[in-house]
Amino acid sequence: EPEVTQTPSHQVTQMGQEVILRCVPISNHLYFYWYRQILGQKVEFLVSFYNNEISEKSEIFDDQFSVERPDGSNFTLKIRSTKLEDSAMYFCASALAGGANTGELFFGEGSRLTVL
Amino acid sequence: QKEVEQDPGPLSVPEGAIVSLNCTYSNSAFQYFMWYRQYSRKGPELLMYTYSSGNKEDGRFTAQVDKSSKYISLFIRDSQPSDSATYLCAMSSAAQKLVFGQGTRLTINP
Numbered sequence: 769e770p771e772v773t774q775t776p777s778h779q780v781t782q783m784g785q786e787v788i789l790r791c792v793p794i795s796n797h798l799y800f801y802w803y804r805q806i807l808g809q810k811v812e813f814l815v816s817f818y819n820n821e822i823s824e825k826s827e828i829f830d831d832q833f834s835v836e837r838p839d840g841s842n843f844t845l846k847i848r849s850t851k852l853e854d855s856a857m858y859f860c861a862s863a864l865a866g867g868a869n870t871g872e873l874f875f876g877e878g879s880r881l882t883v884l
Numbered sequence: 885q886k887e888v889e890q891d892p893g894p895l896s897v898p899e900g901a902i903v904s905l906n907c908t909y910s911n912s913a914f915q916y917f918m919w920y921r922q923y924s925r926k927g928p929e930l931l932m933y934t935y936s937s938g939n940k941e942d943g944r945f946t947a948q949v950d951k952s953s954k955y956i957s958l959f960i961r962d963s964q965p966s967d968s969a970t971y972l973c974a975m976s977s978a979a980q981k982l983v984f985g986q987g988t989r990l991t992i993n994p
Contacts, residue, residue, distance in 0.1 A: 772927070799980070810987070811928065811972065816980035824980040859927050870935065871918040871976050875927030 770794045772876035774860050780882045784849050789879045791843045791860030800843045801861040801873060802835065804828070811859065817843065850883045857881075887911055890973055890985030899994050903960040907973035907985045910954065914975040914983075917949050919958045922970045922987065931971075932958070963992045 773792045781787050793800050802814040815825045817835055834846045843862075847854055857880050861873040890907045897903055905919075916935055920928035932947040934940045934956075940947045946959040956975075960967055973985040 801980075803982075811974075811982075811984040813981035813983070818980075826981065861927075871916045871933050871974060871982055872930055873928075873982065875920075875929070877925070877927050 770874075772860055772862055772874050774858075774876035774879050776879055777877070778880040778882070780884065781850055783852060783883055787847045787850055787854075787881060789845045789847075789858050789860075789881070791845075791876055792841055793843055793860065793862030794874055795841070796864070797862035797874070798865055799823075799863040800835075800837070801863075802845045803859045803861060803875075804856040805859065805878075806853075806856045814845075814858075847881075850881075852883050855881055855883045888973065888975060888983050888985045891988055892986045894989040894991060896991045896993060897963060899963060899965060899992055901963050901992075903963050903967070903990060903992075905958040905960075905971050905973075905988050905990070907956050907975075908954055909956075909975055909983075911975070911977070911983075912954075913977035915978065916976045917947070917956050918974040918976075918982065919945075919947055920972040920974055920984075922972055924969075928972055928974075965992045965994050968992050 775790045800817040805811045815829045816823045832848045857878040859878045860876045863873045888909045918933040919931045922928045937951045944961045948957040968991045970987040970989045972987045974982040
């Protein structure tokens, strides 16, 4: 069964360092997303990406964040200068064309980011 | 008022019981309503989605949406220990983003 894969599963970094989280979405999906979940809190939307550009982003997704689809298979989230409050589980998700609106998203297992 | 509210539980029931999980919301623009299941240390997994009001059944799971009351429910019949997980409601308008509830932690006791 096709799945969304994410690497690394856990990353520990020092405050101020750059972090790149990687995702391989399901191959025929067209819509890509990053969500995050701070421990004990809700899953929160960060950004959606379609046709090689950001289609929507939340207030959380400020200038410190960027996304890229560098090679047609990977989808990355970069945090330029990490802060303590960036510590969270980051989920990548992908969807087919119709699934983007109906909420039929397929999530990866997440990358846990710990900022010290 | 929070956009989506969900009782975090925990909720513990005996095997075989009927489980009822609920969310309320405030945004009238929501049209798509989802239930995701999340096992510990895993990503959310879509269980069911419903468009607008009404019921949808899939095996032991039934999703209900009442847009007039801004209230959605998920019922699990003949609950099994393997149903133990956190259940997340989620909603969207025609926009790209999903808005999640807090999640309800459910334990089914053998």
